[in-house]
Amino acid sequence: MGHKRSVKDIVITTGLWLAAAVIVGVLFVIVAYVFAKGISAINFEFIFQAPKRAGQEGGISTAIVGTLYLTLVSILIAVPIGVGAAVYLQEYANSRSKFAYVVGLTAETLAGIPSILYGLFGFVFFVIFLGMGWSILSGSMTLAIMILPTITRTAQEAILSVPREYRENSLALGATLWQTISKVVLPSALPGIVTGIILSVGRAVGETAALILTAGSSLNMPMTLGDLARTMAVHLYVLAMEGLSMERAFGTAFLIVVMVLIINYLANFSLRRLSNSMK
Amino acid sequence: MTITIDQNKLKMKSKDLEVFYQEFQALHSVHMDIEVNKVTALIGPSGCGKSTFLRTLNRLNELIEGTTIKGQVMLDDIPIYDKEVDVVDLRKRVGMVFQKPSVFPMSIYENVAYGPRIHGIKKKSHLNEIVEKSLIAANLWDEVKDRLNSPAARMSGGQQQRMVIARVLAVDPEVILMDEPASALDPISTSKLEELIGELKTNYTIVIVTHNMQQAARVSDYTGFFLNGQLVEFNRTDELFVNPLDKRTEDYITGRFG
Numbered sequence: 271m272g273h274k275r276s277v278k279d280i281v282i283t284t285g286l287w288l289a290a291a292v293i294v295g296v297l298f299v300i301v302a303y304v305f306a307k308g309i310s311a312i313n314f315e316f317i318f319q320a321p322k323r324a325g326q327e328g329g330i331s332t333a334i335v336g337t338l339y340l341t342l343v344s345i346l347i348a349v350p351i352g353v354g355a356a357v358y359l360q361e362y363a364n365s366r367s368k369f370a371y372v373v374g375l376t377a378e379t380l381a382g383i384p385s386i387l388y389g390l391f392g393f394v395f396f397v398i399f400l401g402m403g404w405s406i407l408s409g410s411m412t413l414a415i416m417i418l419p420t421i422t423r424t425a426q427e428a429i430l431s432v433p434r435e436y437r438e439n440s441l442a443l444g445a446t447l448w449q450t451i452s453k454v455v456l457p458s459a460l461p462g463i464v465t466g467i468i469l470s471v472g473r474a475v476g477e478t479a480a481l482i483l484t485a486g487s488s489l490n491m492p493m494t495l496g497d498l499a500r501t502m503a504v505h506l507y508v509l510a511m512e513g514l515s516m517e518r519a520f521g522t523a524f525l526i527v528v529m530v531l532i533i534n535y536l537a538n539f540s541l542r543r544l545s546n547s548m549k
Numbered sequence: 550m551t552i553t554i555d556q557n558k559l560k561m562k563s564k565d566l567e568v569f570y571q572e573f574q575a576l577h578s579v580h581m582d583i584e585v586n587k588v589t590a591l592i593g594p595s596g597c598g599k600s601t602f603l604r605t606l607n608r609l610n611e612l613i614e615g616t617t618i619k620g621q622v623m624l625d626d627i628p629i630y631d632k633e634v635d636v637v638d639l640r641k642r643v644g645m646v647f648q649k650p651s652v653f654p655m656s657i658y659e660n661v662a663y664g665p666r667i668h669g670i671k672k673k674s675h676l677n678e679i680v681e682k683s684l685i686a687a688n689l690w691d692e693v694k695d696r697l698n699s700p701a702a703r704m705s706g707g708q709q710q711r712m713v714i715a716r717v718l719a720v721d722p723e724v725i726l727m728d729e730p731a732s733a734l735d736p737i738s739t740s741k742l743e744e745l746i747g748e749l750k751t752n753y754t755i756v757i758v759t760h761n762m763q764q765a766a767r768v769s770d771y772t773g774f775f776l777n778g779q780l781v782e783f784n785r786t787d788e789l790f791v792n793p794l795d796k797r798t799e800d801y802i803t804g805r806f807g
Binding site for chain 1: 647
């Protein structure tokens with residue numbers, strides 16, 4: 271009996287290990303492939319120069335700026351709304367309120383909608399109806415709506431995980447609910463909130479469909495919020511789909527991966543410094 | 550059987566106090582007098598209503614959805630459930646220490662300065678003074694004076710609980726409520742805490758909930774015994790433990806149940 275169990279045990283353990291290894295393997299293969307195919311395109315000019323001849327020559331500096339610009343503006347729009355909604359739902363709304371239930375359900379539904387539908391909505395509403403045209407602002411607002419559910423849900427989870435005792439202690443010291451939230455609850459929930467923002471940044475950086483419809487795909491350097499812009503992901507798509515240059519498409523992909531890694535690292539690093547210092 | 554206290558020495562008082570959580574009645578018509586600069590202990594088995602009663606004294610029960618409170622609680626001559634009473638002011642005057650020491654994820658200094666800052670004190674020198682005074686009063690100053698800026702969570706459990714008391718003292722309350730403050734502490738930390746309670750009553754009125762009857766006997770001047778949401782007996786501690794008047798009190802303190 272004991273012998274049989276141990277064989278079964280080994281088989282199961284190996285199987286589960288393999289399942290875990292597949293995850294690492296897939297990531298490794300993708301990253302390695304992108305690096306191998308893309309690294310030859312990377313040089314100083316590729317990073318710091320504007321594209322020429324539709325991207326067949328020159329660099330992708332305008333797309334890098336466009337990506338950072340769109341991502342930053344969309345985060346700036348979505349974070350206050352998302353975190354604000356999360357605070358309302360967790361701290362102010364009655365847990366049995368209909369409104370809170372509807373908001374929660376809506377956020378969940380919004381999270382499952384394909385991005386192209388957001389793009390279509392953004393195109394009809396921001397670009398045409400509000401007359402904002404293809405622009406950083408239209409694109410950012412569309413992205414902001416897209417990432418809002420993620421930011422709200424992760425912020426809600428983070429706020430929920432803050433010990434109830436913190437609130438009781440703060441309120442018992444005579445703090446108001448808002449003082450308690452702003453000085454104790456939100457600082458404690460910050461790591462979780464930042465995790466949600468990082469996930470959202472990843473999604474914003476990688477988005478193409480919604481942005482082609484709302485921010486356009488201009489190769490000029492975007493300056494104001496009203497300018498058109500092309501992100502790196504859109505640039506990659508155009509380079510690959512129109513057969514302009516596979517090497518440069520992979521070079522762009524390489525830089526997207528690097529950018530996401532840098533953003534993740536910076537966010538984690540500053541977060542660790544911030545939260546470890548007081549634990 | 551409950552005794553009444555000389556009205557001139559009264560700090561707080563409850564009258565016909567009833568608390569409901571939804572349909573469940575947690576307290577039945579509780580009358581209790583709390584004397585100024587004394588320690589009043591609340592004892593009784595789990596779920597008897599002693600913590601519920603404690604939390605009516607600073608209106609912390611209101612945080613639980615579906616709570617209804619009837620009757621009256623007085624702080625000096627103010628009915629604290631009156632519409633005009635500002636709950637923030639009330640909680641400044643009636644501080645609270647909880648079961649588990651809950652330090653905020655900040656430095657020791659910031660934890661103690663939290664209350665005063667909230668209440669509008671900004672001057673650094675004034676804050677320094679309050680922090681020092683509060684930590685001295687909580688018998689913690691000598692242990693932490695060289696590391697005020699290190700995280701509060703790195704202190705031992707006993708130190709954390711004394712820091713929580715310092716944080717309450719920093720708000721300059723008149724009454725301090727303690728909800729089983731020693732239940733998470735080791736014996737040495739517990740005796741330090743009990744010693745501290747004895748010192749604090751010179752300047753503060755203390756109400757303490759405890760599971761530990763020896764502790765109630767050691768630290769308190771008055772004791773109230775709760776059972777099933779009723780205040781069964783309230784008397785001077787030396788009287789209640791030596792000469793209980795109610796059969797149920799006697800059964801409880803002699804360990805026949807609970």
